[in-house]
Amino acid sequence: MAARKKANDNQVLPVLDIQGLTVSLPDDADRPFAIENVEFNVGRGEIVCVVGESGSGKSVTAHTVMGLNPKKQLKPVAGKVLLEGEDLLVKTDAEMRQLRGERMAMIFQEPMTALNPVMKVGDQIAEMLEIHTDMSASERAARVLDVMRDVKLPDAEQMMHSYPHQLSGGQRQRIMIAMALSLEPGLLIADEPTTALDVTTQAQILDLIKDIQASHGTGVMFITHDFGVVAEIADRVVVMQHGRIVEQGDAKQVLTKPKHPYTRMLMASVPSLTPPKRKPVKSSTVALETHNLDKTYFSSGWLRAGRTVKAAQQVDLHVHRGETLGVVGESGSGKSTVARCIVRLIDPTGGEVLIDGKNIAGLSANAMRPYRRDVQIVFQDPYRSLNPRRTVGQSIVEGPMNFGLSEADALERARELMRVVGLQPEALERFPHQFSGGQRQRICIARALAMEPTVLIADEAVSALDVSVQAQVLELLDDVRKKFDLAMLFITHDLRVAAQICDRIMVMQHGIVVEQGITAQVYAKPDHPYTRELLAAAPGRHAQFGAG
Amino acid sequence: MLGYVLKRIAATVPVMGVVALFVFLMIRLAPGDPAAVIAGDYATAEDVMRIREQLGLNEPIIVQFTKWVGALVQGDLGEAIFSNKSVAELIGQRIGPTVMLTLTTIIFTILVAVPLGTLAAWRAGTFIDRAVMMFSVGGFSVPVFVLGYILIYILSIQLKWLPVQGYRSMFEHGLWPFLRHITLPTVTLSVIFIALIARMTRASVIEVLQEDYVRTARAKGQSEFKVLLRHALRNAAVPIVTVIGLSLALLIGGVVVTESVYNIPGLGRLVLDAVLARDYPIIQGLILFFSFVYILINLLIDLSYTLFDPRIRY
Structure with missing residues (x-):
């Protein structure tokens, strides 16, 4: 109530007003400041998108407002952060705790990990009320139900007794939003709240945030790296690079007439939803083929009925040498299951996997070994797919040496491949943590190529990268496909990326292939309703990005 | 949950079986006459005989094992040699x-x-x-x-x-x-x-x-x-x-x-x-x-x- 009254008094003030904010980094960092002279505001009922790549300082800004930065490493050294007129930088820890949740709230990127896994979701929302109000337990329960219905969660009475792992990603993010809004704060900070979600879920969550912001008059600071999302939701845009604001203004103006070269570069890097013209692949050699590929998981119980999950059913696909087949779908669609069956990281329960005409589906681990080199895979997260204790060189030569190449020859090949992927051969001596995400993904590609495979599988290989880096790695993948005449299976949830790199495309839903065809045709005239739904949910589909 | 508990309890049976076999063999496979070993350096021939009798070492090994396990299942862990009390009683004390x-x-x-x-x-x-x-x-x-x-x-x-x-x-x-x-x-x-x-x-x-x-x-x-x-x-x-x-x-x-x-x-x-x-x-x-x-x-x-x-x- 006090907050509400205060808000009325300060009707003319912006909810959040950041003035000349500078936050220092520890002495051993590569630059003196995490953010420097950051200045923008968020008005009542306004959505301000803060856009930038990793390291731009957008999250540091948000965490400084909330007072969630580690105090010793990230110290605000200049400027003011005014929340409805009050400077947050001079508040004590106890005062900040009072403000967090009540006057400003935050939602995070990963709804999977942002909720406590061992606490019922209803209790987690109620905890907010327990901290900041003197409501009784029954009043809290009633309020929890209210806010859960507010964010359009079905069956709230039941769901409040669920644990996070029993809910879908979208539902979890709704719980987070319900929690954030339970005390009707003036400011909502959303840190990449839809990045980890499927496109159709993302579209729903964006709608929800827009709705709630309109009906409650909340000021929203929305952090994102995705210009598609900006086009969907932003009233105003703030673009950050290396801790500084390079451009800010009205969303329409920034999106149509970006002034700063960095903004222009960012927008040009967003892959277009329109597939470019690609020369049809002439090769007639089919390198990879599956027939009726099935993967079913059985879980049996002693005193209960066993359950079966059909992760992939009757999947037929073929990829020629020199061709890229895209497998598109949301989480749980079975696209990664198919990839893992083909590499034999998991064993298919039925069907055939033909590599150069040889069926490897039923081979024993020993019989499989000689064929391992033919299919190589590049994974999503370059931070976790390289052994941190081994040099890049050791990681690359390990595979070829397992197949009988001498260390000298393997190193020679590794040096060559480093040049192919655009890195210095000297870098072989270094360790993974000394490289950026994009460089690591290049190393992973070099490692895959060192095996001289015929089939290269890219499993969400560019999904964890910043857009500008993403564009370069996509280009690299396309180059190596041509150069080594590889059959490439490109698995992604991102329709924009798929449009740019795939010759043909295959759409999966619930383990079943619902549509496949030439990329340009599928995008122009999608046959299956699910494909149409996916295309319609792509954020910023009305805005024109990229070169394509 | 109940199924899991039952399965785990059932799994203790083979484990206990292996332990029992090991324990049984431990004394029989020791070099020399176990009765003499138990009786020690200053034992008389009668002492050794008495211990051998008590442990049932005169019978074939299979019979010994069956008897021992049979007693074990009924909770009988045998008799202590020097105190004439049952092992179960000693543990209980x-x-x-x-x-x-x-x-x-x-x-x-x-x-x-x-x-x-x-x-x-x-x-x-x-x-x-x-x-x-x-x-x-x-x-x-x-x-x-x-x-x-x-x-x-x-x-x-x-x-x-x-x-x-x-x-x-x-x-x-x-x-x-x-x-x-x-x-x-x-x-x-x-x-x-x-x-x-x-x-x-x-x-x-x-x-x-x-x-x-x-x-x-x-x-x-x-x-x-x-x-x-x-x-x-x-x-x-x-x-x-x-x-x-x-x-x-x-x-x-x-x-x-x-x-x-x-x-x-x-x-x-x-x-x-x-x-x-x-x-x-x-x-x-x-x-x-x-x-x-x-x-x-x-x-x-x-x-x-x-x-x-x-x-x-x-």
């Missing part, structure tokens, strides 16, 4: 002090180690953290008997605060004498486990404190104390509980030494006396008994995971 010492040790350990480890994790990298970790390294390094005698020297002999040794049952002598006598053995035995569990707690809580949901809790405006208690500690519990379970199993070794140092008439002393006297039936009985207790503790630990983490379902 001695189990009280050991159970009490184990309980006080585990309770004391948890009460000290978990808060200490959590505090170190919360203040990781500071003076407090380093002090806790130094204590931890010290606790690992001091042998139980050395620590026991140091504590006796300071607290009992010099300061005369606590009795030097002995044991008083809580039920016969009352709570106060019991506590006075059990304090030193408990502290002695606990130190190494406090060191172990404090370290484990610290590592586990440090990891959990990096988690996104801890940040969420702070973003709600929750106090640090409740963030630790409600969000961090419960999520850190599974590895901590695992180590507590392992410690319980390891305690048996410590109990033997501690009971000797403090002259407590428990199972640890029984083990020591039986080994020194080569009273094989007692040794066999104790090995079987301890194996069974290990298996039971393991099952209970596994089941306790479901209390801490709703994602674990059996």
Whole structure:
């Protein structure tokens, strides 16, 4: 109530007003400041998108407002952060705790990990009320139900007794939003709240945030790296690079007439939803083929009925040498299951996997070994797919040496491949943590190529990268496909990326292939309703990005 | 859940079978005549005959095993050689002090180690953290008997605060004498486990404190104390509980030494006396008994995971 009254008094003030904010980094960092002279505001009922790549300082800004930065490493050294007129930088820890949740709230990127896994979701929302109000337990329960219905969660009475792992990603993010809004704060900070979600879920969550912001008059600071999302939701845009604001203004103006070269570069890097013209692949050699590929998981119980999950059913696909087949779908669609069956990281329960005409589906681990080199895979997260204790060189030569190449020859090949992927051969001596995400993904590609495979599988290989880096790695993948005449299976949830790199495309839903065809045709005239739904949910589909 | 418990209990049968076979063969496969070995260097021929008769060593080995297992299944662990009491009876007489010492040790350990480890994790990298970790390294390094005698020297002999040794049952002598006598053995035995569990707690809580949901809790405006208690500690519990379970199993070794140092008439002393006297039936009985207790503790630990983490379902 006090907050509400205060808000009325300060009707003319912006909810959040950041003035000349500078936050220092520890002495051993590569630059003196995490953010420097950051200045923008968020008005009542306004959505301000803060856009930038990793390291731009957008999250540091948000965490400084909330007072969630580690105090010793990230110290605000200049400027003011005014929340409805009050400077947050001079508040004590106890005062900040009072403000967090009540006057400003935050939602995070990963709804999977942002909720406590061992606490019922209803209790987690109620905890907010327990901290900041003197409501009784029954009043809290009633309020929890209210806010859960507010964010359009079905069956709230039941769901409040669920644990996070029993809910879908979208539902979890709704719980987070319900929690954030339970005390009707003036400011909502959303840190990449839809990045980890499927496109159709993302579209729903964006709608929800827009709705709630309109009906409650909340000021929203929305952090994102995705210009598609900006086009969907932003009233105003703030673009950050290396801790500084390079451009800010009205969303329409920034999106149509970006002034700063960095903004222009960012927008040009967003892959277009329109597939470019690609020369049809002439090769007639089919390198990879599956027939009726099935993967079913059985879980049996002693005193209960066993359950079966059909992760992939009757999947037929073929990829020629020199061709890229895209497998598109949301989480749980079975696209990664198919990839893992083909590499034999998991064993298919039925069907055939033909590599150069040889069926490897039923081979024993020993019989499989000689064929391992033919299919190589590049994974999503370059931070976790390289052994941190081994040099890049050791990681690359390990595979070829397992197949009988001498260390000298393997190193020679590794040096060559480093040049192919655009890195210095000297870098072989270094360790993974000394490289950026994009460089690591290049190393992973070099490692895959060192095996001289015929089939290269890219499993969400560019999904964890910043857009500008993403564009370069996509280009690299396309180059190596041509150069080594590889059959490439490109698995992604991102329709924009798929449009740019795939010759043909295959759409999966619930383990079943619902549509496949030439990329340009599928995008122009999608046959299956699910494909149409996916295309319609792509954020910023009305805005024109990229070169394509 | 019930299915899982039944399956686990069923799985103890083959494990106990292997242990029983090992225990049975241990005495029969020893070089020479086991009866002579048991009887010792100064035994007469009659003594050896009597022991051979008592152990049934004159019969074929298969018959011996069948009889022995048959008796075992009925809870008959055999007769002790030198005291003419049944092994089960001896274990029954001695189990009280050991159970009490184990309980006080585990309770004391948890009460000290978990808060200490959590505090170190919360203040990781500071003076407090380093002090806790130094204590931890010290606790690992001091042998139980050395620590026991140091504590006796300071607290009992010099300061005369606590009795030097002995044991008083809580039920016969009352709570106060019991506590006075059990304090030193408990502290002695606990130190190494406090060191172990404090370290484990610290590592586990440090990891959990990096988690996104801890940040969420702070973003709600929750106090640090409740963030630790409600969000961090419960999520850190599974590895901590695992180590507590392992410690319980390891305690048996410590109990033997501690009971000797403090002259407590428990199972640890029984083990020591039986080994020194080569009273094989007692040794066999104790090995079987301890194996069974290990298996039971393991099952209970596994089941306790479901209390801490709703994602674990059996």
